[in-house]
Amino acid sequence: MATDYILFVHGVNTRDERETPKFAESLIKGLNQELGQDRTSNIVYIPLYWGDANLNAENRLRKQLQASPLWKDMWFRDFREQQLLQFAGDAALYISRHLGYKVVKRLKEDAIARIQDPQPGDCLHLVTHSWGTVILFDVLFAGRWNNPDAPGHKDVMAIRDAIFGLAGNDKNPLQGMPLASLHTMGSPVAIFSLTNVSSDADDSEELASTVPSTHDITPRLKELLKSLYERRGQKKLPWRNYIHPGDPIAYPLDELMSSLVDQDEQYIDFEDLLSHDRKLLDIISIPLRQTVVALLQGGKAHGSYWESDRVVKEIASFFKPAVAREVVSSK
Template identity: 45%
Template structure:
């Protein structure tokens, strides 16, 4: 029986319990995976949750007192938003882009991916489900040219990961076939600026366009486009639409991707409180809740399960 692998990559503010990290049993995607499985009980699904938060956690933890112990800190507004949302997001971004932390992350992710994707068959399918900064990390690993230098740490791990995805050099005819892309609360639109500015200068080592377009071209030789669902909560301060951004990066002729921005709403009292204030900065009180709401969203689960079912036909 064909297996559909759901490869999850989390974003900021996801921390597993210490015992889960030690046992390498990552649970952050359990709720969403279970919701998806209930929607398609006849299909064989396998969860592949990749985890990288522990790579940057110690650095951010040691750095935060430099901010919060400052004499002026108590006079700052929305301190919780700064420490719980802004600092983790920008901190994780800055640390991953650095070569040292980035290489540690890709080596850890390679080990996890290999252990959980072992034994896939030629007819099996892979569905990417990424959240927040996890979208950027995965796309950077798979497609950015900064990992092509054989002398840098992490090069071999990235090449090994790429070799196991059908259509990505260096092992284009090999690997598991990508069936769909599902991004949640993704800042990929902001990251794409690195690609766009590189086109007007000497290029960027973070440019994901050439290899991503190569993958899509290889996957769509039969004429079927790759479905890409970008889930966006309107109150999520990190999420941005991708419907008009992705065709600028790749697929200008719109031959390869069927991309949709899908608006989803959360629940709970913070959501109710923030709705009347949606045009005000006060709505950020629900920003963190909105950004993490995708993991428990039945609407997201149903949309992903529908894509899985469609690609299985």
């Protein structure tokens, strides 16, 4: 029987505490209960935990802020010290490669090492949350890792070599583990896509052609999607984007992904989905949804995907016999 590997990549909790090494346990438990013995393959869960990689730098900055005589006068101190500092701090340090190198190393050692030698029929499913989506896309597709002198370069190239449709160290891109589905939860990719822009419409064509963004994920993502499309017998890659309306980090991605990498809607079977029942969400009145009160509860919404029945059922549907399993054997 073939094996489905499900890689979970967490993001930033945006609540009082960071994610723990057991961050995916609720979702994994839900998947096992939903599937029971009714599955088409062996399933191997691979949670990638990187949440403690930035603790020292974060704690150091927090102490420096608290040392200011003005800090006690600041509004929303808890929000500033926890949610905002975690999200913005991880973003800044990851982009600067301080945190990026640590995360890349863990991804290679803890996750990629387990999918190095795929057997016929094996495939990979990606489940990413929040900033974890940005991290994974950056590692797989961004040009900033191409410099051989960049910290983490060798690990990134090894990670790309392990995925079908990508090439790192000049390896054949048509080898490696093929993706079978992609699931993004509370994703800020829409915001991060602004770093892909090489120039504004008012900039000269010469500038646009000579100053590409090193954070641009689109060229390699297009190559991957095209390779998977051909390998899957001209069938689209399923991509589900889960959104809680009260999550300030989550954005719809359908139109964005179409404009960036799939203008002809040829390669991606994309769908934005609410992560919770609409009737339950409608309990919150429309005026209240736009207030600061709702925003301050956004951290709870942002972390809710791991326990969402709707997320569980949608992901589990890809492993049930009732759904055609569109996987091409690994070679």
